[in-house]
Structure formats: structure tokens, C-alpha cells
Amino acid sequence: MILDDDQIRALVARPGEALSVEIKRWIDPSQPAGIAKIVKAAFALRNRNGGFLVIGFDDKTLQPDAANAPPDIRATFHQDVIQGLVSRYANEPFEVHVAFVEHEGGSFPVIAIPPGVRIPVVVKNSLSEGTGDKLLAVGDVYFRTLHANGTPSTAAARPHDWRDILDICFDNREADIGRFLRRQLAGQDASRLVAAFQGEAAPVDVLRERCNALLQQGQERFIGAQKDRGLSIVEQVLLDQLSWEIALAIDPPRPDALPDKEFLATIAASNPKYTGWPIWLDARTMSDERSRPVVRGGAWEALIVGLSDDTSNRLEFSRLDPKGEFYLRRLLQDDAVPRRIEPGTRLDPVLMIYRVTEAIAVGIAAAKGLGWSETATLGFMFRWRKLEGRRLDSWANPVIYVPGGGPSREDVITTFVEVPLTTAPSALPGLVEAATRELFVAFDGTRLSAETYEEQARRLIERRLTF
Template identity: 25%
Template sequence: MTDFPIDWRAVVDEAIRRRKEEGFTQRQLALIAGVSVPTVNSFEQGETGLQFERVILILEALGLFLRPSAPDSLGAFVHKARRRWEELASSLPENHPARQPFGHSEYAYAIQGIRTPGLRVLRKALADLSSHSGLAPFWIPPRREAHIEPETDIMEYWAAEGNANQHILDAANSDFWQLDGEGQVYLQRGYQEDGRGNLEPGTIFDLTSPIRRTAEFLLFAAGTARLFGGDSKAGIHLTARYTGLEGRTLLSWTQPLLRIALEQHHRARTSRVDLDIVTDVGAVESDLVSLTETFLVPLYERFDGYRLPTDLVAAQIRELPNR
């Protein structure tokens, strides 16, 4: 017998209590955790035959499990940012589009080897960098709309704040981001494909958007490093998460003429994927195509093993501003 027995029913009951406290339905929890609705239902019924990793994903989504990591790591920063978004979103009506009910993407990065000048100066510098470079992986609004949380020394912006029943008409316009004094950035964004007036939400996944977004984030991180004295060896750690993938079909939606690149239907068979790469400024500046392609391989593999063509990655990156 183990010296640390687990009261499974107590764990399940606490998870159910936390889910209801956060205002999540089983479907919403499944999307956040990256598991199926039947898995959440089975867990809440107290079944003990579930895969351990799926149980961990559910508990992690509810803030009841934190994977081991250094206190100042990017992983810890991302975890806290997710919890903050969940806290904010819980104030919205259940079916509000800013809850991103059909899934979302998350991107985050940390830069090693630089010294940042504090949040307010950093915010202005990033806004200027975005303006001068033409790269805009996330929108940096006027100062009054992005505020600093005094207890955490983190600047955040949530597009739905104050607009719960007004301007946010679809998930694509419900950005949430955080920026800390070390220059770490987190962005959560609903899918443009799920926007109002498009095809049925949750049914398609754009072929090229992840390419451009990944390249933009890598370039923006490298530009930030250079801005604050980093050399070519300054490290960049980029992570991403895509949720709500299961059942979506890969489609060149934003660039219809590229549909010839897809000779057959490719449908996602799993709900979530996590992406991660550690590189440096020099590699971003000299080998962006390879880095972007490598980073995205696990995402596209979810779509019936689709292999992302290198030529397509290169073509999309050439279309970015100032490339």
C-alpha cells in the first residue's frame, strides 16, 4: 500500500466544484484541456480507467495540477496567464464569443541574454518596434487600455474588457495578452476562421495562418532582443498551443488560390497540440524558414499526417513586411 493514498472521489469532486466555480461547461473544459467531452464526462463519473495524461490535462486546466518547472520559467508564466484569462472569461455570459468556445491559439516567448528597462519603457519600445518593422503579432493599444497589475508587475490587455455585450462579435477579435518586466509575452487569440459570417465555427483550420504567426513571433522576439542589446547568441524560447482542433478540416481559407496545395481532405483527429522550440537571434535572422517549419510539424501532423511543404513556408515568409 502506498504511503500517500489518493482519495479519488475527493479529487473528482474538487475538480467538479472548480469547474462550476469557473463557470465552465464540460464542453468548455474539454476544449481548454485538449481532451474529448466523453473523457471529461467519464472523469466526473469517477471512472479510474482513463489514461493518466488525460486526467493530468483536466486537472491542469482547472489549476489543480502544475507541472514541475522553475519558478521563473516561461512555463510558469504561461500557466499563470492562462489562469488569468479563465478568471476574466468567467465573467462573460456562457455563450459569449470572447470565451472562444470553439478553441484558440496561444503563443508565448521568453528571451535570454538581455536586460529590459521596465514595463512602461518596454511597452513603448515594443509598440515602436511593431510600427517600424510592420510586424504585429499582437496589438499594443493606447496606454489607457493596457494596464499594469500592481501585485504581479504584469501588463495585460483583454479586448473583451468593458465590451462584454458590445464590440466583441466573434472569437477572432477577443485577444488577451500579458507582458512582464523580463520581456516575456503571452497571447491568446480565437480563430479567425470562426469569425462572424464565415463558415460554421469549429469546422475548418487555415493552412497558412500558423506559418505567418510563428514567423512573426520569432522575428518580433529577435527584434526585441536586438533592441535591448542582445547579440546573435541571445536565446529565444517560443511555445504555442492550439486547441479545439478535432474535427476541423485543413483548408487554405485566407488564400483561396492555394487550395491546389491540398489534394485531399485532411482532418484533425486530436483536439490539442503543444509546440516548443529553443533557438537564438542569429538562427532566426539566418534560417527562419527552417525554424518555422520545424516548429509547426507537430501541428500539421494532427491533420491526417499532412506534411507542410518547405516551399509554402518560404513563400509565406517572403510575403511578411520588410522581408
């Protein structure tokens, strides 16, 4: 399993629980209680289709649990130790990976659980304490789920969890079939095929109109937020660099929903966190209080601005409206790391496939977490600004060859896709292609292969990125 170092570091630098991330205090993997905690968390994350177990933090305060750290952290949580526990208790053994992150003078283990579950992981051996109390029982199935208040937790699967578990397993089983069908139907218009099978005409595109209005509103709110913030002269330079906007509208809308804390917590908990700086980042614990979300105009808004010499510059504005309208404006990496690439010169198509895949996947996860029904449809509108004069270049992933193109003569590109809430992860590559082909063709007519979309979208979903 290949891990994204930036993502692993971010999990420790900005710890926070989600359906795909569990935080634990220091525990002892050699003692029954510690074994049970690791096994339950690992199995729950696996059944949720992968994630991370971060050890050494208080899950309430999210501060390091420095007082209880073992004397030899790397030996205590060695890869072989953790893998041995999983293999001993899992009916279907799976590979795990243990990474160690240095933070605030300490070392913290991050246990990565891979996606791809096809059969629910079940406890195959029981475990008891010396008192006789049973900690693990044969047949137990654990799952990461949300409580009524939006708090993610690990628990024995309940009746309402089994639908999600089975959907995840079936999605993974259907991935190979989906890839086969996409190869056979390459170049076909999916909407026309569906209409032909159903014998129906395509409905009026109301979602497109909502997304277009949302882009306009989001841009206006962003201008107001950055003026209120009072950017410095140096920070204002970021306003004129490569930006990417997302407008997500969910149908049907919820006009009476309120932007309370539970709504924001549910979105944060539902985010799969595929990257170290995920789409619709949970900014509630940002060290700069000015970057934390606040309620304005019936929605949660957050403006994050940061200049860095050793990582990446940041300029990001988000707006989360509980009626089902989410907006994001982000400075793209191509102009945010001047020590690696000269701003204004390139657009990395592989990075863009990752970002669009993540945007759609996170939008689906958020809508499900917020309780939209299976009949819901998501509209995504994407807009890129400051494209003129750039060339396509996979500069961040030089080992991945993508035919270059350009320079672009277009400065702004806008695209739109509709996504059923029931869309399986295996169907994402086709949607990402639909959302980006107009973007890439602006660079001297460049078209990327279906195999490129397939492989790179899967790398993101399977957390196999190597930035």
C-alpha cells in the first residue's frame, strides 16, 4: 500500500475524527483491551472502505496524549505487530500499513486501512480479559457510523448500517464489471444511452441553472469575505493566480434547513479525506481563528489565506448552505508552490483528475451523510480561471506520462455534470472525464485516454497518491 506522505502528516498536524478517520489515546497492543480497540477500529474502517487510525491523541480535545506514550513507540506499533493482530482476528485478512509522523517533539503512529472490501470483515476468534469479560466475540462486525448528532464512532453494526456495508461491498465487486463496460462503451453519450433504454427524454436541466447561480453567488460572497479580511499586498497577489471553483447543488433542495453545528459536524465527519488538504476542508480547528467557519447569510463560510516558504500557499473560500448548495474557490497547486514550478506557466492534468474525482466523491459522501434519499441528484459545475498561456504538464507526477498540450488561448472554462447519489466509485472516472474534457481540449486539442482517467481516479479513491 503506497501512502501519500502529505496526507499522513496532515492527519497528525490537524487531527479530527471522520467516518474514515478514528483518533485514539495511547493504547497497548500487547494487552487484551488494547488489542480489542485496534481490531475494532481496523475492522470498522475496513468495512467503511478504508481509512486511518491515528494513535496518541485525545479524541475529545484532539491534543497529544503525551503523558501516556510508550517508551518505544516504533517497536510497540511495529508493522508486524499490527498486521499480526488483524490477521489473527479477521475472517478475511487484509493488509495494513503503519507510518510514523514526527509532531511537536513526539512520534505518532498512523495505521492505514486500505479500501476494496468485498466481504464484510468479521471477527473469527474471541478475546477476553483476565476477568472473563468478553472483548471480542466470534461473528462481531464493526462499522464506522454517525450518531444522531453527527459524531462518527466505531460500533457493532446495527440493522440500519447493513445497507451501507452491503452497498460498499457490492460497489467494490462491480468495479471490474464497470471498467469492462466503460471500455466497451467508450465514446458513447451515457445520457443518450440511458434515455434510449428508458424510452424517455432527458429532463429539463434545472440543476445546471442552480449551479450557475451558485457560482455567481459564491464569487460575490468571496469578494466580500476577502475585503472584510483585509488582505495584505502580498496576499492580494494570490487573487490573480490560477483558481478553481466548484458549485454543488443537490436536488431536491431543503429550503427550511438551518446552518447549525450538527450540519457542519456531519459534513466534516462524512468527508473521506482522500488527500492531506481535502475538498471542503474542516476548518473548525485552524490555528488562525480568522480562518474558522462562521454563519453568514444562512450558510457556513470560511476564508483561508496563508503564505508559506516550505509547503504551499493557500487561498480558499467555502460556503456550505444546508438547503443543499455548496461552493468552493481554491488557489490551485500549479500556482501555489513557486519553489517547484513557476506560477502562470503550467496546469497538471493528473492533479486535476485527482481534484475533480475528490470533489465528486466528497459531494456524494456529504449528501449521504446528511440523509438525502437515494433518488437525489447532484449537480456539479466547475470553473477554471487564469488558464490563458499555460501548457499541460504533469509536473507534480513526472513518472506519470500525459501528452502535453497548449498553450491555452482560453482564460476561463466552465463545465457541468449531473451525478445520481447512488453512483458507485467505479463510475467516477467517466464522470471526471465528462467534467474535464472541455478543459483539456483547450490546450491545443488535447484528449486524455480512458485508461488515464481510470487509473488516476482509482489511485485517488484507493489512497495511492504519491505527490
